[in-house]
């Protein structure tokens with residue numbers, strides 16, 4: 001059980017759980033087009049065990065039971081994502097009515113159960129046909145994405161409590177085009193620079209499109225880390241500043257200051273899109289809220305590898321099953337930093353959680369949540385306007401390049417039988433939230 005009371009967060013604080021379409025839906029017939037994760041995962045060596053999202057948690061059929069779990073856990077809100085290729089199979093043009101019907105049922109199912117829908121338009125499953133046209137490297141993606149946003153607004157906008165454009169633009173751009181870990185799996189600096197700008201430009205265009213259709217309460221979800229130097233040497237501090245610029249400030253400065261950090265524009269100068277500065281007004285459109293996904297810190301030292309400005313190192317703290325250091329203080333620090341240095345709009349922790357070995361008794365995860373929720377309380381006491389917290393994730397699910405090997409769920413999933421079994425961490429939230437909605 002947790003060591004605090006729901007009332008400590010005040011009457012209006014939103015508690016929710018989060019998932020993403022490709023990680024749980026399965027249901028890959030039904031008119032859905034292929035996405036970059038279908039091909040990336042089908043390519044040997046990219047994903048642990050060659051796992052794909054073909055069946056995942058079969059949320060496509062089992063969504064009523066999953067929404068019951070959210071309601072019975074006492075959660076106020078469900079953060080889910082739309083699959084672009086399910087709604088517009090070729091990325092642009094014809095709409096898949098079966099896909100529209102699926103999300104109609106899902107959203108109505110939330111509303112019937114008293115659960116607020118928090119939607120994300122893009123959580124990484126780009127239609128493959130758009131990748132064929134250059135994907136995030138092509139400036140035209142801003143228009144493709146804005147058209148998709150218009151469709152979402154027209155079909156579902158009036159039923160959504162909150163809408164985010166993009167989940168974790170660092171992953172969309174850097175992890176997928178520079179580090180090559182996620183689809184489309186590139187390792188190319190020019191591709192990276194273009195994706196880094198286009199993902200934020202597309203976000204801004206989508207905000208305009210959603211607003212034009214009257215959709216309310218718009219935001220974006222950033223994954224931020226607490227960047228720290230390995231030692232206090234001048235070289236490590238400089239490395240940390242560079243890491244912070246690449247991971248955090250590119251997105252925060254772009255969105256809230258309308259400019260990119262100097263370290264990055266100097267590094268990427270030959271590769272950035274021409275006259276990108278003219279787009280910064282669109283990139284920095286006013287938002288109604290900001291989502292922050294937090295898992296761990298980044299520890300940096302100067303790099304000896306030619307062309308690699310910094311090196312990230314493993315620290316000494318306790319690790320989760322995916323190898324990430326457990327560092328709740330970093331969450332408080334980040335929330336306070338964003339509030340002091342960037343924006344006074346409401347902040348939400350839109351993802352936080354840990355991978356743990358298989359099992360339904362998960363005391364380390366209960367402690368992880370307890371410590372991070374206390375970190376949220378500390379940030380609120382320090383003045384950060386944090387309005388909600390979403391646990392990642394409702395279910396064990398497809399953990400991208402880690403396949404089904406890493407489990408983040410409050411609810412255990414047996415992938416053979418699709419049996420769901422709540423873990424101790426789910427029961428802890430239930431104890432905190434029950435009968436208080």
Ligand code: IFM
Nearest residue numbers: 020168293351392399408
């Ligand atoms: O599973 C992912 C999610 O899709 C995005 N944020 C981080 C989670 C854990 O790696």
